[in-house]
Amino acid sequence: MYRGNRISVVIPCHNEEEGIRAVLAQMPALVDEVLVVDNASTDRTAAVARELGARVVFEGRKGYGRAYKTGFVAARGDIIVTMDGDGTYPPDSLPLLLYVLVEEKLDFITARRWYSRSGQAKSPIRLLGNAVLSGAMMCLFFKFIIDSQSGMWVFRRDVLRKIQPRSDSMALSEELKILAFTHPGLRCLEMPIYYGERIGTSKLNIWRDGFGNLFFLARMRLVLGRRRRAAIVTSLPQPDEVAEAAIGRVSAERTS
Numbered sequence: 001m002y003r004g005n006r007i008s009v010v011i012p013c014h015n016e017e018e019g020i021r022a023v024l025a026q027m028p029a030l031v032d033e034v035l036v037v038d039n040a041s042t043d044r045t046a047a048v049a050r051e052l053g054a055r056v057v058f059e060g061r062k063g064y065g066r067a068y069k070t071g072f073v074a075a076r077g078d079i080i081v082t083m084d085g086d087g088t089y090p091p092d093s094l095p096l097l098l099y100v101l102v103e104e105k106l107d108f109i110t111a112r113r114w115y116s117r118s119g120q121a122k123s124p125i126r127l128l129g130n131a132v133l134s135g136a137m138m139c140l141f142f143k144f145i146i147d148s149q150s151g152m153w154v155f156r157r158d159v160l161r162k163i164q165p166r167s168d169s170m171a172l173s174e175e176l177k178i179l180a181f182t183h184p185g186l187r188c189l190e191m192p193i194y195y196g197e198r199i200g201t202s203k204l205n206i207w208r209d210g211f212g213n214l215f216f217l218a219r220m221r222l223v224l225g226r227r228r229r230a231a232i233v234t235s236l237p238q239p240d241e242v243a244e245a246a247i248g249r250v251s252a253e254r255t256s
Contacts, residue, residue, distance in 0.1 A: 001032055002098045008033045008077025009091075011054075012067035016085035017043040019199035023083070024052040026091040030098070035075055036085065039067040045085070065165070065172030072160055080160075082153045087199040088113075089152040097154045097191060106187045107159050108180040110145065111152035114192035133213055137174065140221045143181045145190055148174055149213070152193065159186060170209045171216035178220060 001007065009031050013020055020036065027034055036049040036056050046056045059070040072080065079098065083089035089111065101109050134148040151173055163179035163186075165172055181188045 002030045002079070003102050005078040005098075005102070006032045006076065007079050007081060007094075007098070008035060008075040009081045009083065009094075010035045010037065010068065010071035010075055011083055011085045012037045012039055012059075012064060012071060013041060013045045013049070013085040014039045014062070014067075015041045015043045015045060016200060017041075017045045017048055019084075019086035020045055020054075021048050021052065022087050022199055023085055023091065024049065024054055028091060028094050030095065031081075031091075033076055035071050037067040037071040037074075039063070061168070063168040064170045065175075066168040068172055069165070069168070075157075078157055080153075080155055080157055082151060084151050086202075087196050090194055090196060093152075093193045094154075097193075100189070100191060101154050101156075104187075104189070106189055108155040108176075108186055108188040109153065110147070110177055110180075110188070110190050111150050111154075111193040112147040112190050113150055113195040133174070133210070133217070136214060136217050137178065140217055141178055141182060141224075143178070145177055145181065147190070148177060155180070162186065167216065169212060169216075171213050174213055174216060175220065178224075182224070 007030060009027065011020070011023065011034065013036055024034060034049075034054040036046070036054045038046045038049075038056055038058050040060050040062050046058070049056050055074075057070060057074045059067045068082065079101065081094060081097075083091070093111070097109055097111065100106065134146060137148045138144055153176060159180060163176070163183055165175050165179060167175045180186050
């Protein structure tokens with residue numbers, strides 16, 4: 001529980017037996033519910049998650065977006081947090097992200113992978129791919145989102161009712177951000193986090209998923225159409241200033 005809000009963490013997993021153990025072991029006490037969505041795993045992902053106290057739901061239809069949508073329906077929290085089951089997104093960043101969401105009266109935060117705790121850089125091809133996709137999103141939707149492919153989000157439950165995401169694929173990450181940041185009634189923010197090294201084998205197909213996400217952006221621009229253009233340019237201005245101010249207040253509280 002965080003300031004009267006029940007917190008649900010939704011983690012989609014496909015054969016993440018190695019990583020899910022480390023992720024769940026680091027989960028902060030303020031989390032009320034950890035929901036692991038077993039997306040057609042063939043290893044002991046579900047068994048390990050249950051052993052460590054997570055609630056497990058099964059989604060037999062493979063797909064990143066499909067797994068998340070199943071998890072969103074099953075989640076009971078007032079605020080939903082997402083992360084991968086491979087150790088890349090840090091559970092210990094939740095207190096700060098939740099503080100900013102609640103104190104700044106925001107609806108949606110997407111985490112920006114800023115720096116690796118191990119000091120190891122991402123592969124050049126992944127950096128380039130993220131830059132291309134993020135640049136395309138900025139040009140098509142007029143939103144300055146540095147890490148369009150981030151899979152860690154913190155948002156209020158009613159956001160899902162307002163934006164109604166549909167994608168079953170990796171493109172769900174882009175769709176959520178676009179629909180949230182362009183919705184005239186939602187206050188959104190991108191915040192930096194440290195990220196960790198992946199545990200286990202990556203399931204990402206860089207070329208297939210990368211081009212799939214790029215084509216999705218083009219299709220979504222057409223779907224939104226001209227009638228949304230006015231709404232696209234109205235969102236929370238200067239997000240970095242809001243984030244920096246909130247982080248400053250947290251630091252001041254901790255040192256006082």
